[in-house]
Amino acid sequence: MYSLNGRFIYKVMINVILVMSICACSTMGKVAKVSFISVKEIYAVQPESIRTNYPDWMKRTFFTSELLTTDYEKWRVRLHSKANLEQYFLNNKTFTELEYELNFETHRMTVELLFEQKIEVLQDNEQYYAYDFSFSNSGKSLWKDYQNHFYEMEKPWFNYPVSPELPANIKREIESILYNYAPNWGYLSLREFMELFELNTERRWEDFCFWNNYQYDDSSVCGDIRIEDDLDAMQGANN
Incomplete structure (x- = not known):
């Protein structure tokens, strides 16, 4: 599962988790936005066979990143x-x-x-x-x-x-x-949304x-x- 750009994905996602856990700090604004968008774009290009095999914590990070930067x-x-x-x-x-x-x-x-x-x-x-x-x-x-x-x-x-x-x-x-x-995730029930949203x-x-x-x-x-x-x-x- 971590072939190709797996290490890069892991590092970016860890950065996102750290950003979400940081207390108020305006200097982190641009870093947060870029990090979330990067994770959203990574998920979008992954084949469905790889998406379904990610562990739950990665799925939550992917979903939350797209949700917070969605159009x-x-x-x-x-x-x-x-x-x-x-x-x-x-x-x-x-x-x-x-x-x-x-x-x-x-x-x-x-x-x-x-x-x-x-x-x-x-x-x-x-x-x-x-x-x-x-x-x-x-x-x-x-x-x-x-x-x-x-x-x-x-x-x-x-x-x-x-x-x-x-x-x-x-x-x-x-x-x-x-x-x-979050378009890449399709329609979700309230329960599914609740379980995927990291900040809930x-x-x-x-x-x-x-x-x-x-x-x-x-x-x-x-x-x-x-x-x-x-x-x-x-x-x-x-x-």
Whole structure:
């Protein structure tokens, strides 16, 4: 596995890990950016047979490097549903909130999700409709701000698991959400994303589950006990 440029890959990845562990230091900004981009480019040119054989810690470093340097224009979100919702998405706008936290302040922006296509997919031996969305250009400035803070080692935190804002009757039809922020890794479930993102600590995901801000199925991450946040469902339960 380490033939060809294996030693170079190893040295670059060790540098990336060291950069991620360094405390705030603005002089490291350019080094961090170059290191992350180098690891992303290394992964992109590796054959699939080599990618699948990397140990988990290398996969996490590869994924995290691409995630932190990804192009906003390439972000995609996929909604899985057994219902045919194409006409709804064609005729209605869908929004979500992008946000990052820095120095105990939350920077938030509402952006439109642009419907691209409906396809049929097979997952876990079940047939679903998959609805793909890109992100409108209005959110690009927020992502750039986050990246600038990150490269300056100011330790911002970007909240990647976005929740599309949908009416309750449409939301109930959504089985799961898949995320593609790193094109070389394709669409990932919330669990897969969690396990690959190097900067996700156990405390981060405990907070995620505790605050229950996620409006869709989070059972693969948080377990089966969830607080119901659907107002209509709550009212129905009380009747």
